Amino acid sequence: MNIFKDLSRDIRAIIEELGRNGVLPAGLDTAAVTTEPPRDPSHGDVATNAALVLAKPAAKKPREIADALADALRGHPDIEQVEIAGPGFINMRLGRAVWDNVLRAILETGPAYGASDLGGDAPVNVEYVSANPTGPMHVGHCRGAVFGDALAALLEKAGYGVTREYYINDAGAQIDVLARSAYLRYREALGEEVGEIPEGLYPGDYLIPVGRDLAKRDGDKWLGKPEAEWLPDVRKFASDAMLVMIREDLKALGISFDLYFSEATLHEQGGAIDRTLDDLDKMGLIYEGVLEPPKGKLPEDWEPRPQTLFRATEFGDDVDRPLKKSDGSYTYFAADIAYHADKLRRGFTTMIDVWGADHGGYVKRMTAAVKALSGGTASLDVKLCQLVRLFRKGEPVRMSKRAGSFVTLREVVDEVGKDVVRFIMLTRKNDAPLDFDFAEVLDQSKDNPVFYVQYAHARVHSVLRNAKAEMPDLDLSAEALSKADFGVLTHEDEVGLIKLMSSWPRLVETAAEAHEPHRVAFYLYDLASAFHTLWNKGKEDPALRFIVAEDRSVTEARLGLIWGVATVIASGLGIMGVQPVEEMR
Numbered sequence: 001m002n003i004f005k006d007l008s009r010d011i012r013a014i015i016e017e018l019g020r021n022g023v024l025p026a027g028l029d030t031a032a033v034t035t036e037p038p039r040d041p042s043h044g045d046v047a048t049n050a051a052l053v054l055a056k057p058a059a060k061k062p063r064e065i066a067d068a069l070a071d072a073l074r075g076h077p078d079i080e081q082v083e084i085a086g087p088g089f090i091n092m093r094l095g096r097a098v099w100d101n102v103l104r105a106i107l108e109t110g111p112a113y114g115a116s117d118l119g120g121d122a123p124v125n126v127e128y129v130s131a132n133p134t135g136p137m138h139v140g141h142c143r144g145a146v147f148g149d150a151l152a153a154l155l156e157k158a159g160y161g162v163t164r165e166y167y168i169n170d171a172g173a174q175i176d177v178l179a180r181s182a183y184l185r186y187r188e189a190l191g192e193e194v195g196e197i198p199e200g201l202y203p204g205d206y207l208i209p210v211g212r213d214l215a216k217r218d219g220d221k222w223l224g225k226p227e228a229e230w231l232p233d234v235r236k237f238a239s240d241a242m243l244v245m246i247r248e249d250l251k252a253l254g255i256s257f258d259l260y261f262s263e264a265t266l267h268e269q270g271g272a273i274d275r276t277l278d279d280l281d282k283m284g285l286i287y288e289g290v291l292e293p294p295k296g297k298l299p300e301d302w303e304p305r306p307q308t309l310f311r312a313t314e315f316g317d318d319v320d321r322p323l324k325k326s327d328g329s330y331t332y333f334a335a336d337i338a339y340h341a342d343k344l345r346r347g348f349t350t351m352i353d354v355w356g357a358d359h360g361g362y363v364k365r366m367t368a369a370v371k372a373l374s375g376g377t378a379s380l381d382v383k384l385c386q387l388v389r390l391f392r393k394g395e396p397v398r399m400s401k402r403a404g405s406f407v408t409l410r411e412v413v414d415e416v417g418k419d420v421v422r423f424i425m426l427t428r429k430n431d432a433p434l435d436f437d438f439a440e441v442l443d444q445s446k447d448n449p450v451f452y453v454q455y456a457h458a459r460v461h462s463v464l465r466n467a468k469a470e471m472p473d474l475d476l477s478a479e480a481l482s483k484a485d486f487g488v489l490t491h492e493d494e495v496g497l498i499k500l501m502s503s504w505p506r507l508v509e510t511a512a513e514a515h516e517p518h519r520v521a522f523y524l525y526d527l528a529s530a531f532h533t534l535w536n537k538g539k540e541d542p543a544l545r546f547i548v549a550e551d552r553s554v555t556e557a558r559l560g561l562i563w564g565v566a567t568v569i570a571s572g573l574g575i576m577g578v579q580p581v582e583e584m585r
Helices: 003-020 048-059 062-073 096-112 139-155 173-189 207-216 227-252 264-269 272-282 333-346 355-372 407-415 418-425 449-470 493-502 504-514 518-540 552-576
Strands: 046-048 079-085 088-092 121-127 163-167 258-263 286-289 307-310 348-354 377-387 387-393 434-437
Touching: 003 046, 003 048, 003 062, 003 504, 048 088, 062 079, 062 088, 062 449, 062 493, 062 504, 096 493, 096 552, 121 139, 121 449, 139 163, 139 377, 139 387, 139 407, 139 418, 139 504, 139 552, 163 264, 163 377, 173 207, 173 227, 207 434, 227 407, 258 264, 272 286, 272 333, 272 355, 286 333, 286 418, 333 355, 348 355, 355 377, 418 434, 418 449, 449 518, 493 504, 493 518, 493 552, 504 518, 504 552, 518 552
Parallel strands: 121 163, 121 348, 163 258, 348 377, 387 434
Antiparallel strands: 046 088, 079 088, 286 307
């Protein structure tokens, strides 16, 4: 039940009716008409901008349109009061029965409450994490992993057909470095003294078991052999081992993918890159040219030379982009174009890529490529995740010995738990830096959002257990409580809780459309805060307690109310990938 969506549909129907009656021009475009909670709750329950956005196309004053709409809305069965404010905003107050029906719908629907058909099962590809398979995942990967996974779940909740995808960067120089690093550990496993890890190789201890496993499989087969002989085998062995490690790290975070796509497959002879660039060439979008020198101080290795270039500027980029390196091999950009072309071939016209903040300069060229490949019919939304700064009681956390240069995702999850990590990673918008303090995220206080929200869910179940102890004959199932007389919930905080819960379906849709799962965390904190406030008032005023032994009707209604709160919290935590708890320990 989405009261805002339902009213939006009814307002559009009224506009069409006014068009048929000649009060407004027929066929007005209502795409910009919004129906939402007013910024100031004292103005009402629902507001619409219809009169303002229709004034210009209707060639009428906003107030004139607002008067006509208000007159029609006053006959709506769910609307109790209609007022025109300012230049033409229409504020509405809904009848009491609406809120009772909302609460009843929550109890009848369960955690599926808030699910929408907005997406119409349209396919959406969400690619996230995509860390180089050269070592364990670090805490920076953790944020992108949680963000991408929650966004995928949010889009599913809003009715989209989502594919979760991991792009394996298993081609390029970094994989050769991995192979050389693993080969060093292989020699070490066979008894050689390797000393300090040479600069340029990966120093982490995580490669020690890889070297041992390689020695166990191949014995001394590769000792003393030229690099050209052992590099291909060791490269594959090491990258496969790293991918197993990455999958285990992601599993600890509660993340799995529908598809793992290997970059190496794009580089096969006569493969995807060649085909994609041929297609772009036929479209006249590839040429041989010389780029202007970069602005500012020139890099020492820069030289003007003919290059194979993609006409990225025709699609919104700042400069045209190289597709081949000086040695004739393809650039990373060429491979990425081919990869997104493959997504298009698989039927994805809506693509979301979740990248680290250090890839910000890459966004324009990639969105330009998708526009070119699709003729403008596909969209790519790149979400950049800013850095995570780790602290322990305010002090920066030292680097990990196991990883050699960073704190691993697994270390963070093992210390504070999957649910805490996932929730905290969504308490800031993805493009804002996030501070993660090991002490603060475990603090049991209002200042810790994950505790505060989980505590609300657990507190509801504590009240329900107490109610069963005091009134053992009371049926506390959601189905039974949905039949309570909610008209006895008259306190403004009780009605306010229902109103806040009524906005959950709308929030799911708006957050999904904006690709902003952090809105879910913010909403859940507000809902938990409203619940805790009402609970505290019951401590001070016995008349507001959830269990009133001498008044069964009030008790059933209030238990239905808080059961609804727990249901909505569970619905939101499900999107975040967090397990709601019934007891706090």
